[in-house]
Amino acid sequence: MMNHQTSPSSQLRLADGILVINLDHRPERLERFRCLANEQPWLTGWQRLPAVAGSKLPGFGCPPWFHGGKRDNAWAGRAGCVLSHRNAIETALSAGWDRVCILEDDLDLPEHSLQIMEKAASWLADHEDLWRVAYLGFTEPVGPCQKLANLSSQHNICRISGCATTHAYVVKRDAMQWILNQLPNESSIWPWLAKHRAIDRWYARHLALEFPVVAVNPSVIGQISDFSDIGQRGAGDDRVGAFYDPIPSKLFPGSQSAYTVKCWLRQVKVAFLDAYDHVRAWRKHANGF
Secondary structure (H helix, E strand, C coil), rough: CEEEEECCCCCCCCCCEEEEEEECCCCHHHEEEEHHHCHHHHCCEEEEEEEECCCHHCCCCCCCCCCCHHHHHHHHHHHHHHHHHHHHHHHHHHHHCCCEEEECCCCCCCHHHHHHHHHHHHHHHCCHHHHHHHCCCCCEECCCCCCEEEEECCCEEEEEEEEEEECCCEHHHHHHHHHHHEEEEEEEEEEHHHHHHHHHHHHHHHHHHHHEEEEEEEECCCCCCEEECCEEECCCCHHHHHHHHHCCCCHCCCCCHHHHHHHHHHHHHHHHHHHHHHHHHHHHHCCCC
């Protein structure tokens, strides 16, 4: 069951609901987020969504997918992450929300974030036809990309072909159902992971092929670096700065025709990568994660 906070702010309405994914055994992250939210009007009305613990899912630790490997807990973390985001989208659909903002509890908010968030929320509200998914933070952007609007001298809104991370993004209702239909449930999570590896990897490949995806560039929301239940690794300062790197200029084609061609080539590439992943999934079924 979600923990409800106060009602959403009418001054900055980024979404109809804000869901914060948090594992039961990470209360320190929730408390840290609560302190951040008190300083951010756009986070008014957030709700905690209990994260799924992958190590408690049926099939974890058992053949054919598991054989006592060193990375078993990392795969469990990935499974829990996928199902947590699935639950967030399902929750938003059940609530009748037109937009949901999905956050992970380890997000980082730089000092300038409120001003940029206000401008981003305004642009998203005024240009409903130009996006279905909006990333507020990202790493490893995938081209081709297009700049759509300036938010400030340092930030803009770009259409992107994909990116890594799922710590802060907004989804509109007409994309929620499609995503929900593609994501696995508890009974299909392990074969899905064997093929796709992680939810952000699947998002990066497939969302922009179905509908327009945009991002605030550079990220307006980053992530802290502490122990990761997904990566099963400790803090690393090298991972923090990457969230605030702008999209490289080489990912922006010089003309509309070049952008169109690169989009088509991207679609062909994804088809080949998906075919390879079918083979990789078969191998993991035979040998385990």
